[in-house]
Amino acid sequence: MTRYSALSLIRNALAGNRGWPRAWRDAQPRAEYDVVIVGGGGHGLASAYYLAREHGVSKVAVLEKGYVGGGNTGRNTTIVRSNYMIDGNTRFYEWSMKLWEGLSRDLNFNVMFSQRGQLNLCHSKAQMDAAARRGNIMRLNGIDAELLSRHEVRRMAPILDFSDRARFPIHGALWQQRAGTARHDAVAWGYARAADRHGVDIIQQCEVTGLIRDQGRVVGVDTTRGPIRAGKVGLAVAGHTSELAAMAGLRLPIETHLLQAFVTEPVKPVLDVVVAFGAAHLYVSQSDHGGLVMGGDLDGYNSYEQRGDLPIVEETMAAVKSLLPLVSRLRILRQWSGVMDMTMDGSPIICKAPVDGLYINGGWCYGGFKATPASGWCFAHTIANDRAHDLSARFTMERFHRGHQLDEKGMGPIPGAH
Amino acid sequence: MLRIACPYCGERDQVEFAYGGDASEGFPELADSDVGRWTKFVFVRENPRGVHGEYWHHQYGCRQWLRVVRDTVTHQVHSVAPARQGDRT
Known part of the structure; x- marks a missing residue:
């Protein structure tokens, strides 16, 4: 396995870039593994990587029904932040x-x-109070946060609507400098390559069709490429967790909903921070390529269809136009959605x-994308040690059942509202 | 855009309706003190990939609650009926 470095870049450039080996092996499924992770997205691959690296589990496989990163890992708006407020999340x-x-x-x-930073905009005095409270709690937990005035926000992102005609005037923002995009x-790909280097088999085009049980215990999976025995099976298939869990006869506190994202045609740099609208x-955010990448609300009803409905397109565009009037002159280049x-x-x-x-x-x-590394870290610990990691102990x-929900927004048991 | 045939108003665009969620779990008896049954009713969902019974409120129409059977993959609406007490999907 080539280690990527400036030297390897120069050497391969001089050789016409014909000498690059493939980034990870095209592994064939073996009959048995210590741990099988279902789902070859960021979370599954990170889990496999940390299982091999941190916990020394040698025989690990990641099964992916399509291709690596083809699900929600490739269908988000790439924002990374840690502006959480309640114990268990922070x-x-x-x-x-x-x-x-x-x-x-x-x-x-x-x-x-x-780490370009994220502005969480406030549009009323009440929102400024709530932002101050959130910022204080973050800082008490060692997370960076800063309350900015309207004037400071304007200096940072002058392209936002600061006119007298703004539908939702900007009062200020809660700023996290270490937030950003990836x-x-x-x-x-990075997790897949690194996991492969630690001996993990990454098996694509391999859909799990059932669980193999022995006296109640899950001892493997049936797949489109044959049965695979496993000491332990981990599901990392967010969007389809209910379906896979149903194979074990479980019903979960989950509904599957659809979320869309959009990117405009590329323009010159206008916005060098991530902005969350508060109204x-x-x-x-603006990608390195120049397109404005944006997302909004869920489509609003249970859906497994990765396509998206038009009312939310209109709603998201109306919202972005009230914040960034320049978008009314731009065309939407692409739209995608994930369940x-x-x-x-x-x-x-x-x-x-x-x-x-x-x-x-x-x-x-x-919020799956930003959680990818810690999710893999804690899931690997849970699988290896048969008990929760200290950091994910509340994610049960x-x-x-006990009434100890982790409801960051205080919305109640309405999944579409979170 | 979904089109939902309201039994009172006729076929209308989805934007006239508000989603009311899964209709398969019945409300427990108010005197029921079993935590497991309440947990199931409040939090646990079948969440099928396919045919799903759900409530919609014709918020900008007749304001009646409806019970709709819809496919969560194709979005085909199989049936729409007034929601009645004691109904299950």
Whole structure:
């Protein structure tokens, strides 16, 4: 396996770039593994990587029904942040941020993590109070946060609508400097390559069709490429967790909903920070290529169709135009959507399932991408040690039964509202 | 855009309706003190990939609650009926 470096870049450039080996092996499924991870997105690949590297589990396979990173890892708006407020979330997402900060070096793969900062805009005095409270709680947890005035926001992002005609005047913002964006495909590829280097088999075009049970315990999976025995099976298939869990007879506190994202034609640099609108559900950043990348609300009803409906297109465009009037002159270049596990409290699930041999990582709602490193870290720990990691100890399913939901927004058990 | 045939108003665009979620779980008896049944009703969902029974509120029309059977992959609406107490999908 070639180690990527300036030297390897020069050497291959001089040789006409014909000498690059493939980034990871095209592994064929073996009959048996210690751990099988279902789902070859960022979370599954990260879990496999940390299982091999941190816990010394040697025989690990990642099964992917399509291609690596073809699901939600490649269908988000690439935002990374850790501006969480409630116990159970704060330290987990901050650990994720710390892993992000060293990720390119750790994986020997440039994930293009750009800590350009995120503005969470406030449009009323009440929102400024709420932002101050959130910022204070973040800082008490060792997370960077700064409350900015209207004037400071204007200096940072003058392209936003600061006119007298603005539908939602900007009062200020909560700023997280260490937030930013990363290249989503590179995250999947980087983890895949690094996991492969640690001996993990990455098996694409291999769909799980059932679970093999022995006296109640899950001891393997049936796949489109034959049965594979496994000491432990981990699910990292957010969007389809309910379907896979149903194979073990489990019903989860999850609904599957669809979320769309959009990118405009590329323009000159106009916005060098990530912006979250506070008056409607909207987040926008400008990619290195120049396109404005944005996302909004869920389509609003249960859906497994990765396509998206028109009312949300209109709603998102109306919101972005009220914030960034210049977009009315731009064309939308691409639109895509992903299906996501919306849990009943808006927080994820990382736990040992009530069925022996099965482990669940899912329920990522809107926030799966930024959580990728910590999710893999904690899921690997849970699988290897048969108990929750300290940082993900609250991400259980029992929390719903005990009334200890992690409801960051205080919305109640309405999955579409988180 | 979904088109939902309201039994009172006729076929209308989805934007006239508000989504009311899964209609398969019945409301437990108010005197029921079993935590498991309430947990199931409030939090746990079948979440099928395929045919799904769900509530829609004709918010900008007749304001009636409807029970719709729809496919979550193709979005084909199989049936629309008034929601009645005691209904299950």
